[in-house]
Amino acid sequence: MTDTEIDAIRRMLAARPRPADLAERRQRLDGLGAQYPLPADVRVEPVEANGVAAEWTAAPGADPARVVLFLHGGGYISGSLSSHRHMVAQAGREAGTRTLALGYRLAPEHPFPAALEDAVAGYRFLLSRGFAPGRIALAGESAGGGLAVAAMVRLRDAGDPLPACAWLSSPWVDLENAGGTMETKAAVDPLISKPYLAELAAMYLRGADPRTPLASPLRADLRGLPPMLIQAGSAETLLDDAVRLAGAAGAADLRVTLQVWPDMIHAWHLFFPQLAAGRRALAEVGAFVRAALG
Numbered sequence: 001m002t003d004t005e006i007d008a009i010r011r012m013l014a015a016r017p018r019p020a021d022l023a024e025r026r027q028r029l030d031g032l033g034a035q036y037p038l039p040a041d042v043r044v045e046p047v048e049a050n051g052v053a054a055e056w057t058a059a060p061g062a063d064p065a066r067v068v069l070f071l072h073g074g075g076y077i078s079g080s081l082s083s084h085r086h087m088v089a090q091a092g093r094e095a096g097t098r099t100l101a102l103g104y105r106l107a108p109e110h111p112f113p114a115a116l117e118d119a120v121a122g123y124r125f126l127l128s129r130g131f132a133p134g135r136i137a138l139a140g141e142s143a144g145g146g147l148a149v150a151a152m153v154r155l156r157d158a159g160d161p162l163p164a165c166a167w168l169s170s171p172w173v174d175l176e177n178a179g180g181t182m183e184t185k186a187a188v189d190p191l192i193s194k195p196y197l198a199e200l201a202a203m204y205l206r207g208a209d210p211r212t213p214l215a216s217p218l219r220a221d222l223r224g225l226p227p228m229l230i231q232a233g234s235a236e237t238l239l240d241d242a243v244r245l246a247g248a249a250g251a252a253d254l255r256v257t258l259q260v261w262p263d264m265i266h267a268w269h270l271f272f273p274q275l276a277a278g279r280r281a282l283a284e285v286g287a288f289v290r291a292a293l294g
Contacts, residue, residue, distance in 0.1 A: 002177040003263040006235075010265070013190050022108075026078040034184070036273045044113045049125035052118045053103035055081050059093035065133045066097040066293050067126060069163070071119055071151075073142030073267055075200035076107045085142070087270050089283070091139065091167075094286025097293070100126065104147070111206035112215050114141075119151040124160065134163035137289045141240070142192075143200075143269060145171025149217035149245070163255050165292035166228045167285050170238050170266050171245060173218040175201040175210040179240025188235040191266040198236075220246055222252040229257045229288045231281055233264030238268045259284065 016032075019025055037045070045056040058064075070212035072079040072086045081103045092099035104118035126136055140148035145168040152162055173195075182194040201210055218241065228249055232242035239260065246258035261268070264277055272278030 003277060004275065006265060006268065008262050009268070009271050010190050016071060016155045018196075022077065025286040026074075026080070027078055029078045030080055030083045032195070033086060033270060038086050038089060042093075044085070045098075049100065049102065049122035050128075052122050052125070052242040054122060054125075055099055055103075057085065057087075057089040057092055057101070059089060060099045061096060062092060062098045062187060063133070064098060066095075067131055068092055068095055068097050068099045068139050068167075068289060069123060069126060070099055070101045071104065071138075071140035071144030072101065073140075073144050073170075073248065074106075075197070076115055076143045076204040077200055079144070088271060090282050091269075091285055094279045094282050095137070095289035095293075097137070098285070099291065100207060101229050107154065108206065112204050112208050112212075115204075116150050116154060116214055117149055120154055120158075121145050121160070123151060127161070134164045135187070135293050136163040137167060137227075137239050138163040139167040139168040139169075139285075140209055141269070141294050142270055143204075145169055145174040146217055149173060149222075149225075150214045153217060153220045153222070153254040154214060156224055157272060162226050164294075165226050165289060166230060167288065168230045168242075168245070169269055170210070170236060171230065171241055171243050172197070172238055173216060173241050175205065175216045179238070179244060182237045184236060185237045185239055186217050186252060189237045189266060193244065194237065217237065218248060222249050224254070225254055227257075227292060229253040229259070229285065229286070231259045231261065231269075233266060233268055234260050235264060236266040238266060241292050257288070275282065
């Protein structure tokens with residue numbers, strides 16, 4: 001039996017199809033988030049994090065010494081602080097932490113590795129502000145999920161201390177788009193298709209090899225990375241990215257939890273105000289982060 005609430009989200013998305021123009025695509029994703037007002041008890045504070053636009057959010061009771069660093073989705077070409085603000089704030093509420101969302105540079109104006117450089121800079125900003133690595137959770141959705149994994153690999157290789165854990169929502173970790181669910185879930189995914197992802201990858205890579213591990217971290221050496229919570233929906237073409245990443249993490253001797261949520265579509269957390277499964281998934285995130293941060 002399908003989830004009636006996700007059916008309503010599907011109808012809403014069908015009524016607001018993705019435009020061809022890049023500026024309009026960006027406006028559409030921002031609009032999907034802006035339809036959900038931020039609760040009045042959430043504090044928002046803009047900040048520049050080592051040259052990267054960012055913002056703090058905190059709900060009542062947030063521990064000032066613990067933080068979730070969040071990297072938004074949008075295929076490296078869209079998404080912003082405003083598109084995911086309400087969802088980031090709720091994740092922080094569930095985790096009992098502050099959040100720092102990064103407005104990393106977007107392609108095609110700023111291709112790979114600009115977003116990766118910004119993600120690393122944002123994490124180092126937290127260290128410079130006195131946050132202990134064991135009190136930081138790194139999180140990302142879709143492209144932001146792949147970016148979070150790549151950032152941890154880059155940080156590890158540079159000798160930086162790593163965060164306590166990572167939450168990865170529907171991570172895009174293979175820019176060759178070779179997962180089997182690119183085909184088997186194509187008919188049920190209302191947001192992401194293989195041709196669309198190929199278009200995004202070309203804009204982000206701008207000639208770089210899609211097999212480059214820091215662009216497609218499914219190919220990276222994951223040894224030594226922190227515990228991961230990977231969440232994906234059963235009705236999304238990126239399901240196989242999540243499954244394969246969990247396998248690669250397990251093979252690298254990491255502690256990894258993979259959750260596949262029935263009937264859920266790509267980025268379903270974004271719609272949590274009208275989707276019980278989104279609220280439950282964020283509650284799972286909160287419990288995971290609380291446990292990892294001590």
